[in-house]
Amino acid sequence: MGEAGKTRRELLEEVSRLTRRVAELEKAAEGYRLANQRLHYLVQGTSSHHSEDFLNNLTKSLASALGVRYAFIAKLAAGRKGKRCRIISLWTGRDWGEGFEYDTEGTPCGLVVDGEAVHFSSAVARAFPNDRWLSDNGIESYRAIPLKGPDGVIVGHMAVMDTRPMSAAPDAESLLNVFAARAASELIHMEDDRRIQESERRLRAIFNSIVDGVITINDDLTIETLNPSAEEMFGYDPGELPGRDIRLLIPGFYLSRGGVPYHLTYNVSRIIDKSCETTGVRKDGSTFPIELGIDRMEGGERLRFVFSVRDITARKETEEALMLFHRFVDTAGEGLVISTLDGRIKYMNPALARMIGVEKPEEATGDFFLSFYPPELRGHVEDSVVPAVLERGQWTGELELVSGSGESIPTFESFFLMRDKIGSPMYLAQVITDITERKRMESEIKKQAVTDPLTGAFNRGEFNRIMEAEVERVRRYGRRLSLIMFDIDHFKAVNDTFGHMAGDRALKTVADIARATLRRSDSLTRWGGEEFVIVAPETGLQEAVRLAERVRGRIEAGPFEEIPGLTASFGVAELEDGDTIDTFITRTDNALYDAKKKGRNRVETAGRRDP
Incomplete structure (x- = not known):
C-alpha cells in the first residue's frame, strides 16, 4: 500500500504540476494573443501613410492597444500667450469627439507641455479639481507623453484616459513612445504642409496681383504659366497661351546651343539677368513698348526662365511729354521756376536765369527763391501770396525781383499749385514776365496824359x-x-x-x-x-x-x-x-x-x- 500510495501521490503531484503548466501555457497564450493584438494596433496605428484620418486612426488604435476608453492628440496653439493647446484628434471609445482649444494651466496636460511624461493610475480628477473636463467625463486615470520634433522642441502631447484605474502594463510606455514619435512626425508634417500651402497661397496671390506680367517659359521657348496681368496685357483669355511660343508675344528671341535666350535686336547679346526695352505684340496684332526682364529658374529637370514684362506705353508717353515740356520751357521767353512748398528752387528755366543774372539755372537749385525779391516785398510774398496760392490754387499780380547786380526788375507773376496724384500739394510753379518795358511805356503814356x-x-x-x-x-x-x-x-x-x-x-x-x-x-x-x-x-x-x-x-x-x-x-x-x-x-x-x-x-x- 505504501508503495501504491506513494505512487498515487506522485501521480497527483504530477497532475498538479501538469495543471500548473497548462495554466502557465494558457496564460502565455493569452499574453501572446494580447501582444499580437497590440502589435496589430501598433502596425495599424503607426503605418507610414498620410491622410486626413491618420491622426484619428492613431488615437483609436492607441486606445485599443492599451485597452482604455479615451485617447487624444493635442498641439500647442501657435501665436498664443500662455500654454494653450488645441485638441486635433479625440477618441471617446465610440467615436471621435470635436476638437477644441483649452488652457493647460491647472490640468495634467500642463505638466506634459513642460516636458514630463505623466502617469496617474487613479484619482486624477481629484488631483486636478479645476479641470472640469476630467470630472464631467468621469476620468479616473491619465497617462501622457510630450510630442517633440527632431530638434527637441515640444510641439504637443499625446494622452490616454479611462474611467477606471489604469494598470502599469509593462509595454504601455514603449507603445506610447512609438505612437508619440509617429504622432509628432505627423504633426510636423502637417505643419510643414500647412506652411507650404500657405506659402503657395501667398505666392499665388502675389503672382495673380502683380501689376507687371509674369511669364514662365521652358528651354524651347514654350510658355508654361503666366499671370492674369500678362494675359490682360497681351489681350488673351485665360488658358489660351500655355504651350505656345513666347515669340508670339515678344518677337526676336532665339536660343543658343547652351539654351540661353538671345534677342536679335540687341546686337545678339545675352539678356539673361538683365532688362531691356523691346516691343510686345497683342492678340489683335497691335504693338506696344515693353520693359523686359529675364531670370533663370533654378531646379527641376528642364531649364526654365521667368519673363517679367511691363507695359511702358504710359511711361513712353510721359517721357515724350516731358521732353516736349522741357524743350518748351527751356526755349520760352517767359521765366519759369518750380519750388518746393518751403520755397526751395527745384527747377529754373534759362529765361528766368538770364532775367535775374544767374549764369547757370542748375546753380540755383536748392536756393530759396524768396531771396530774389527785394526785402520790403518778401513779407508780402511769404505771408499773403503763398497762402493764397495754397488756399485757392493760384495767384496773379505784379511783383518785383532783384537781379544779382541789384537791379530792380518789375514783374507780372502767375503762381500755380502743383499737386500729386492724390491731390496733395507738392510744388509751387511761377510763370514770371519781365514788365520793365511795359512799365516804361505805361509811365510814358501816363506822363503824356498829364x-x-x-x-x-x-x-x-x-x-x-x-x-x-x-x-x-x-x-x-x-x-x-x-x-x-x-x-x-x-x-x-x-x-x-x-x-x-x-x-x-x-x-x-x-x-x-x-x-x-x-x-x-x-x-x-x-x-x-x-x-x-x-x-x-x-x-x-x-x-x-x-x-x-x-x-x-x-x-x-x-x-x-x-x-x-x-x-x-x-x-x-x-x-x-x-x-x-x-x-x-x-x-x-x-x-x-x-x-x-x-x-x-x-x-x-x-x-x-x-x-
Whole structure:
C-alpha cells in the first residue's frame, strides 16, 4: 500500500504540476494573443501613410492597444500667450469627439507641455479639481507623453484616459513612445504642409496681383504659366497661351546651343539677368513698348526662365511729354521756376536765369527763391501770396525781383499749385514776365496824359487834380498854399521876329529853368500859350514872392542865344478863407496883369479878396 500510495501521490503531484503548466501555457497564450493584438494596433496605428484620418486612426488604435476608453492628440496653439493647446484628434471609445482649444494651466496636460511624461493610475480628477473636463467625463486615470520634433522642441502631447484605474502594463510606455514619435512626425508634417500651402497661397496671390506680367517659359521657348496681368496685357483669355511660343508675344528671341535666350535686336547679346526695352505684340496684332526682364529658374529637370514684362506705353508717353515740356520751357521767353512748398528752387528755366543774372539755372537749385525779391516785398510774398496760392490754387499780380547786380526788375507773376496724384500739394510753379518795358511805356503814356508834350510841364487837367488835392489839404489841416502865374513878355513879337520854332525852344527853356528852380513839392503847369502856373504847397505869400523872384531872375539871365533880353512877368497870390479855386486863380491872374501893366519883368502880389 505504501508503495501504491506513494505512487498515487506522485501521480497527483504530477497532475498538479501538469495543471500548473497548462495554466502557465494558457496564460502565455493569452499574453501572446494580447501582444499580437497590440502589435496589430501598433502596425495599424503607426503605418507610414498620410491622410486626413491618420491622426484619428492613431488615437483609436492607441486606445485599443492599451485597452482604455479615451485617447487624444493635442498641439500647442501657435501665436498664443500662455500654454494653450488645441485638441486635433479625440477618441471617446465610440467615436471621435470635436476638437477644441483649452488652457493647460491647472490640468495634467500642463505638466506634459513642460516636458514630463505623466502617469496617474487613479484619482486624477481629484488631483486636478479645476479641470472640469476630467470630472464631467468621469476620468479616473491619465497617462501622457510630450510630442517633440527632431530638434527637441515640444510641439504637443499625446494622452490616454479611462474611467477606471489604469494598470502599469509593462509595454504601455514603449507603445506610447512609438505612437508619440509617429504622432509628432505627423504633426510636423502637417505643419510643414500647412506652411507650404500657405506659402503657395501667398505666392499665388502675389503672382495673380502683380501689376507687371509674369511669364514662365521652358528651354524651347514654350510658355508654361503666366499671370492674369500678362494675359490682360497681351489681350488673351485665360488658358489660351500655355504651350505656345513666347515669340508670339515678344518677337526676336532665339536660343543658343547652351539654351540661353538671345534677342536679335540687341546686337545678339545675352539678356539673361538683365532688362531691356523691346516691343510686345497683342492678340489683335497691335504693338506696344515693353520693359523686359529675364531670370533663370533654378531646379527641376528642364531649364526654365521667368519673363517679367511691363507695359511702358504710359511711361513712353510721359517721357515724350516731358521732353516736349522741357524743350518748351527751356526755349520760352517767359521765366519759369518750380519750388518746393518751403520755397526751395527745384527747377529754373534759362529765361528766368538770364532775367535775374544767374549764369547757370542748375546753380540755383536748392536756393530759396524768396531771396530774389527785394526785402520790403518778401513779407508780402511769404505771408499773403503763398497762402493764397495754397488756399485757392493760384495767384496773379505784379511783383518785383532783384537781379544779382541789384537791379530792380518789375514783374507780372502767375503762381500755380502743383499737386500729386492724390491731390496733395507738392510744388509751387511761377510763370514770371519781365514788365520793365511795359512799365516804361505805361509811365510814358501816363506822363503824356498829364503833361504838355512841348515843355514837359503839367497840363490843365493835371493842374485841376493837384489844385483840388492841395486846397482840400489846406482846408482840413490849416496849411498854407500859394499860386504863382507868369507870362513871357512880348512873346508874340518873339514868334514874329525869330519864328515859331525858336519860340517853341524858348518855351521849353523857360519851363526847364522854372523846374530847376522849384522845390520838390512844387509843380509847374503850362496854362496856355506862353503862360505858366506854379502851385506852391506849404508856402505863404512872402515866401512865394521870393520863389517867383528867383525864377524871374534866372529867366532874365537865362541862356536864350537866339532871343536876347527874354523876360517874364509874375503874379502871386495866397489862398484865403472863402476862396474857391476859381477865385484863387482869378486873383493870381489879376496880379500878373498888374505886373504887365507896371512895366513887365516884375513880380506883383494879389490883394485880399473882397468880402
